[in-house]
Amino acid sequence: MPIAFNESGSYLDATRAEFIRAQCAGAHPEALGLFTAYAWQWAGLSAPPDAWKWGAAVAIPSFERGFVTQLRLNSQSLAGVVPLRQLFVCEPIAEVLFEIGVAGPxxxxxxxxxxxxxxxxxxxVTRLWGPNRASQDAFLAALLSAPVMASASEVTLAGLSPGRAGTPLVPWLARSPFLGKVRALNLSHNGFGDPEACDLAQNPRLTQVERLSLAHNRIGNAGAQALAQSPHLRNVTRIDLTSNRIGGDGLATLVARFGSGLKA
Incomplete structure (x- = not known):
């Protein structure tokens, strides 16, 4: 179980207190050094996980008053961070950036x-250079179906897929059981055409989405009509479809559905 800071005077509390002091004083290098040295102990581990020092250095970019508020998790260093997941669960984390680079099974x-x-x-989620795109895709598919996504209220998956011939992003979204709390979804720059827009419109897991970005894709009138008429996107009040291939008829359908909430 994670060890919370409770000012009891224990050794672990003392190191956590030093960590908080350094953060509040703006001494970020010192705070990162303390986190790297002791966070695995705060999480109740008997030894630091493999590759922990490197994992810690790239995973903790932002603190607030001594607590972790933002994580940057690289697929290659994830093994050093996963053992501390119980500690992170207790932190006031508001943002998580996943970088997909080298990603073995x-x-x-x-x-x-x-x-x-x-x-x-x-x-x-961002995609970095990697020697094996199939392995990156396997990591992305696993991530979208991971329990951590149950916490997501905003999801940005921009520029990850060149379309139906590439990463099957839309089908993976349809299969994930953990997207029911997503309120904002950004799928811009993915090369989506009408087939992807129609598939997305049929996804029953997106009923809570209020803001949807499909900007800079290849969606035409058929896709626009599917999005406008989708019962699963009934809570969408703002939709961004700039830089697509939507003609007059599709635009009229979108305006009738989304009104001033449409950006096209």
């Missing part, structure tokens, strides 16, 4: 072990 397994957070978070 074991990293996809690690992704599935990430637990939900205690409060809503914004999730952003």
């Amino acid at each position: 074991e990293r996809a397994v690690d992704a599935r072990t990430l637990l939900p957070f205690s409060r809503p978070i914004a999730v952003k």
Whole structure:
């Protein structure tokens, strides 16, 4: 179980107190050094996980009053961070950035072990250079179906897929059981055409989405009509479809449905 800071005077509390002091004083290098040295102990581990020092350095970019508020998790270093997931669950984390670079099959397994957070978070996924796109896709598919996504209220998946011939992003969204709390979804720059827009409109897991961005894709009139008439997107009040291929008829349908909430 994670060890909370309770001012009891224990050694672990003292190191956590020093960590908070350094953060409040703006001494970020010192705070990162303390986190790297002791966070695995705060999480109740008997030894630091493999590759922990490097994982800690790239995973904790932002603190507030001594607590972690933002995580940056790289697929390659995830093994060093996963053992501390219980500690992170107790932190007031508001944003998590997943960077998909080198991603072997074991990293996809690690992704599935990430637990939900205690409060809503914004999730952003970016794709870095990697020698094996199929392995990256396997990691992305695992991440979208991981329990951590149950905490996501905002999800940004921009620029991850070149369309139906590439990463099957829309089908993975349809299969994920953990997207029921998503309020804002950004799928811009993915090369989506009418087939992807129609598939997205049929996704029953997106009923809570209020803001949807499909900007800079290849959606035409058929896709626009499907989005406007979708019963699963009934709560969408703002939709961004700029830089697509929507003609007059499709635009009229969108205006009738979304009114001033449409950006096209």
